[in-house]
Amino acid sequence: MTHYATVICGGGPAGVSAVVAAAVQGRLEEFLDRGVLLVEATGRAGSGSIPHYGIRANSLGSAFLECLDGPAGSGLLAGLADSAEARELRGWADEYPPLPVVGAFLTLVGERVVDALRRHPRCDALLGHRVVEVRTGPERATVLLSGPDGELSHTGDRVLLTMGGRERTELAPDALAALVERRPGLRVLSSGEVITDPSWHPDAASPHRALGSIAVLGGAHSAWAVAAHLARLARAGWFAGPVEVTVVERRLPPIFYFSAAEARAEGYRWDEADVCGPSGRVHRFGGLRGPARELARQVMGLAAEKAPDGFGQVVLDGPWTAEALEAAVGDADLVITALGYDARLPRLLGADGRELELARPRGAVDTGRDGLPGLAAGGRAERLVMYGLGAGLVPSEETGGEPGYRGRLDGVWVYQHDIGAVILRALLANDRTEDGR
Ligand SMILES: Cc1cc2nc3c(=O)[nH]c(=O)nc-3n(C[C@H](O)[C@H](O)[C@H](O)COP(=O)(O)OP(=O)(O)OC[C@H]3O[C@@H](n4cnc5c(N)ncnc54)[C@H](O)[C@@H]3O)c2cc1C
Structure with a gap:
């Protein structure tokens, strides 16, 4: 059993983007030096369920390529901009790309993340391993995995649950x-x-x-x-x-518009609560x-x-x-x-070994503004951080968005909405392990 500062459960776009977010903010070394374990059930990280959808994305191709700008593009993701996958996606920069095209690019991002984790002495990436159970405690959380060689456990200061969603x-x-x-x-x-x-x-x-x-x-x-x-x-x-x-x-x-003027010109009706203050966009998140x-x-x-x-x-x-x-x-x-998604979760236990029930206001897990899931019994789950499909964040001043939006920000949107900063802060909140590293 090894102890890590962060154990990422699920290596789809959301799980992998925690590492990408650290790189984008120039904090990759700091994040990895504390110890990160990524656990992914399939043999491939990065794209999760995206390549299986035979439809177009609802984000422009450029949104997925933004992670190549700044420190990540010259470090973790160096050279990726010239890959055939990135070039194909760039052809869709101002359009909505087919999701398999997005998936091919995210698979490359996932390979880089896995490689970086495996090369770091305090990190690892376990592909082909399923997270079965997470037991939270006051000091640390224990993650039970099942892999080709049987069951094994690791511990973490924080456990990031990014196992995707189940359709309702x-x-x-x-x-x-x-x-x-x-x-x-x-x-x-x-x-x-x-x-x-x-x-x-x-x-x-x-x-x-x-x-x-x-x-x-x-x-x-x-x-x-x-x-x-x-x-x-x-x-x-x-x-x-x-x-x-x-x-x-x-x-x-709700329909997205780049500006109130554009919406008005089309005769679309909206009210002030539908307009994002900082960007002026109408239904920026919900549209x-x-x-x-x-x-x-x-x-x-x-x-x-x-x-x-x-x-x-x-x-x-x-x-x-x-x-x-x-x-x-x-x-x-x-x-x-088409009734929305709820988060896919492993068995969750509290320190007393009893099942931990998460709060589900409006039928889905509530991760608040900081990525910390609420408990049915009240308060927030210790040591757990969640986001991604079925478990998105509630928008805050930091993420912007229209005040009237009652939905959540999930998944690949981490590349679009600066959610990475929120998640990284939650993961780094408890930055010292018991052995002081
Ligand atoms: C039809 C559709 C279209 C979408 N289009 C867009 C879009 O255009 N733009 C956009 O930004 N978002 C889009 N989304 C949202 C997008 O799917 C999600 O944002 C993204 O796939 C979510 O990533 P995720 O990592 O949360 O989940 P997933 O992609 O489902 O990844 C979850 C990962 O966890 C792994 N996993 C599951 N269980 C376990 C376990 N027990 N142990 C270990 N690993 C496990 C899975 O193998 C997978 O790799 C769309 C969603 C849908 C349904």
Whole structure:
């Protein structure tokens, strides 16, 4: 058993970007000298689930390349700017790149991080190892791993939980199950299933082409992104006949604009709480971007281009009961759920060996403004830091953003929103281990 200042559980974009953030801030040596262990279940770090999504990013290509500027570009990530992967991504600098293109670049970033950790005498990277359990205590946390040679444990002053998210597929109280009971034969897929399944690719000969009516439940980015994918297929004549696609949401979707003037010129309605003070952007964090934004603007009549025939939205602002859903989805043959993500977690135990239950206000883990997850029993979990898919931070003055935003900042956004500084501070908060290093 080895002790580290930081144990990173999960080496996807979020986990790896903790190391990248240190490099970007010129603090890599300081961070690594204290001891960092990265544990990743697969044989590859950096890209996590990104390469599996067959859709476009909601960030411009340039956002992912920003990590190459400054100290990281001449140190940890030196030479990466000239790689074929970075060059391909640079071709998308001002556009929304396909996520597999982003994934290829992030895999290179992950290789650099793994290499740096393995070369440092106080650090290590264990690929092909699964985090099974984290037991927190007043002095340190113990992480139980399972690898090719069996189980092993290491300890950390801080444990960063970045194991990605699980898609939520049910509405309380079992409204979807009740809907399916009322409408036998209605198929239900999650948005993750649709965008990772090759049978939804533009060149697939697939039974889905015969669908005539699809409802997408949920009004956030994942819902509009999957609807935009369907719009792309519809425009290409992929469906055998006319298709109706309806996004069912609780309120009209927030749209990102670079400025209030730009939003005003399009006739988009917003209020002061939707504007980020420092940047002047409208719905800077919560707004739809990329192809999702384009489709929503077309459906709302804000864009010059029209949405494909049959594409629309229904705002269901009352309770989402089976009856209300049945009316909203109409005669849909398929319902696609896009209900957000919750954090994927290992077994979490407190110092007394009892299960540690995290608070889940609004159905997902709350990591506050500092990345420290709240406990169901009150207070914050000792020694745990979390972010990434399903566990994003609440925006603060430091990260900026629109005051009215009630969502969280997750995942790859660390490259866009200076979240790395917040996470690094949380990780370095307890900077001395017992042996004084
Ligand atoms: C459809 C979709 C589109 C998106 N598009 C964008 C975008 O355009 N721009 C953007 O900024 N963000 C985007 N996101 C968010 C993006 O997916 C996430 O930001 C990013 O993948 C999250 O990274 P992560 O590290 O939190 O999770 P993941 O990518 O899921 O990585 C988690 C990692 O943890 C590992 N792991 C899991 N369990 C264990 C375990 N027990 N032990 C050890 N390791 C484990 C996994 O193998 C994986 O490598 C999108 C998300 C979705 C769902």
